[in-house]
Each structure stands twice: as structure tokens, then as C-alpha cells.
Amino acid sequence: MDKATKPIPIVNPWARPFWDAAREGRLIIQKCKECNKNIFYPRIACPYCFSDGLEWVEASGKGTIYSFTVVENNAPSAFIQDMPYVVAIVKLEEGVQMLSNIVGCDTRELKCDTPVEVTFEKLNDEFTLPKFRPVKD
Numbered sequence: 001m002d003k004a005t006k007p008i009p010i011v012n013p014w015a016r017p018f019w020d021a022a023r024e025g026r027l028i029i030q031k032c033k034e035c036n037k038n039i040f041y042p043r044i045a046c047p048y049c050f051s052d053g054l055e056w057v058e059a060s061g062k063g064t065i066y067s068f069t070v071v072e073n074n075a076p077s078a079f080i081q082d083m084p085y086v087v088a089i090v091k092l093e094e095g096v097q098m099l100s101n102i103v104g105c106d107t108r109e110l111k112c113d114t115p116v117e118v119t120f121e122k123l124n125d126e127f128t129l130p131k132f133r134p135v136k137d
């Protein structure tokens with residue numbers, strides 16, 4: 001049997017800047033020029049006021065864990081080698097939420113509201129994934 005490989009993101013044209021920035025180690029999100037709200041995930045129009053006047057802004061990369069789960073058991077897949085791993089919703093300082101992984105931590109010590117910061121994990125030459133790790137005191 002072939003060794004399973006991890007799926008790569010499917011990129012819509014309007015989300016391309018997000019992935020280009022991630023490859024450069026930068027986290028960017030969209031901001032609506034009409035109503036000033038921050039937006040994530042990438043869209044073609046503002047979900048609040050429907051304006052298509054969106055711009056990209058640099059995010060701080062800092063946030064807190066809103067919710068998470070620790071995956072300790074899984075069907076055979078390319079993710080087996082990562083177990084246990086953490087799937088989390090991270091609430092960025094900018095107010096948007098991002099589904100990602102928490103890395104570089106003891107999974108037994110994670111709590112909601114833990115401060116985290118972005119870190120980048122290179123998947124291949126095209127994709128780098130923004131992940132998060134607890135902020136060290």
C-alpha cells in the first residue's frame with residue numbers, strides 16, 4: 001500500500017494572497033473598507049455589509065484558544081504519525097476565528113483561553129500552514 005500523504009489546501013483565486021503570505025511567514029486577513037470589520041476566511045465580499053471593497057491587512061499572529069480537541073485515535077491516514085494532535089479554533093486579537101492546530105505543547109495542559117501565537121509549518125514548496133503554539137511566559 002502506498003504511504004498516505006496529507007491533503008493540500010484547495011485554493012480559490014481570492015484566497016491566493018493568504019497562502020502567498022503564509023509561505024513568506026506572514027499571517028494576513030481581510031478587512032472591509034466599507035464597514036471596517038475584519039474577515040476570515042477569505043471571501044469575495046464582506047459577510048456583514050456585502051461590499052466587495054476588501055483589503056488584506058497584517059494580523060498580529062496573537063490570539064487565544066477559543067475551543068479545541070485532542071485527537072488521540074484515528075482511522076489509518078497520513079495524520080496517524082502526528083497523534084496526539086490538537087485541532088483548535090483560535091480567536092485572533094483582530095476578532096476573527098481560525099481553525100488550526102496547536103503545536104509545541106503538552107496536550108494534557110491545554111486550556112481554553114490559553115494565549116497562543118502563530119508559527120508556520122512548511123508542507124511543501126507551495127504551501128506553508130499557519131499553526132499556533134502557546135505563548136511562553
Ligand SMILES: [Zn+2]
Binds near residue numbers: 036037047049
Ligand atoms: Zn463590510
